[in-house]
Amino acid sequence: MPELPEVETSRRGIAPVVEGQTITSVVCRVARLRLPLPADLSSRLSGRKILKLDRRAKYLLFRLDIGTLLIHLGMSGHLRIVSAGTPCDRHDHVDIHLGNDTVIRFHDPRKFGLVALIGDAAEEHPLLCHLGPEPLIREFNGQSLFQRSRGRKIAVKSFIMDQQIVVGVGNIYASEALFRAGIHPLRAAGRIAATRYQLLAESIKDVLSEAIDAGGTTLRDFFDSSARPGYFRNNLLVYGCGGQPCRTCGCALKSIRIAQRATVYCAYCQH
DNA sequence: ATGCGGACCTGTTAGC
């Protein structure tokens, strides 16, 4: 669920409700997610004001008057805004109560998510400081991808999923972007020409932007309690389509595993 | 330094 577009959609949905609000209390129902939850989270957060909600990679950054509350949704997490008093479900691990009688509720069955309170210089925190560029900014482009790829033998799919190279390209969008760019996912990153990286960078930007726009559609029913599959699902050209005909050439799409991740591509269109 | 495999968890689905 939480690819970068979903995290951005969450941010856009939640920001108007929480910005400017004061945290009144925090309830944690588990001791740890990916990392242990700070034991004193409630006492440290109570009375603090949420100034702004930002996103960096797939992390949500709640900018407070005393530092930053960092939330990562992992593989299975989501945030919902609910009214105070809404009964909680299984896997509703953390409730952040706000002054306006609403609650930010963190739900994560697989517990791969993360909640941490970090200091003011959030970007220098160990969890964030090694992250590569955001995919949608100008500084991320074919030229920078090309330069960083020289000498690398890693499969290009793993290369673009490396958060030090570029953030936010998850397993789904890696396959989608490579299909759009006509690049074989197993090709060694260091053996791809600059012009093709140009195309790849554009494909990454396009597919993520389109997915964010589609997430905007989900925004309308964002406060629904039902977790429905992302709207962008209908726009996927290869992911989850193994065995089906390629939209371009009609040949059956191939399913393989790269670094233990499901990968789909067209052996005819991608080189 | 690079690249790979395993680990962290639970839920759902495919297959027998």
Place this chain on the structure above:
DNA sequence: TGCTAACAGGTCCGCA
């Protein structure tokens, strides 16, 4: 129908 195995959209760590 019921059981088991495989798999799931992320990230970090340790080893070769």
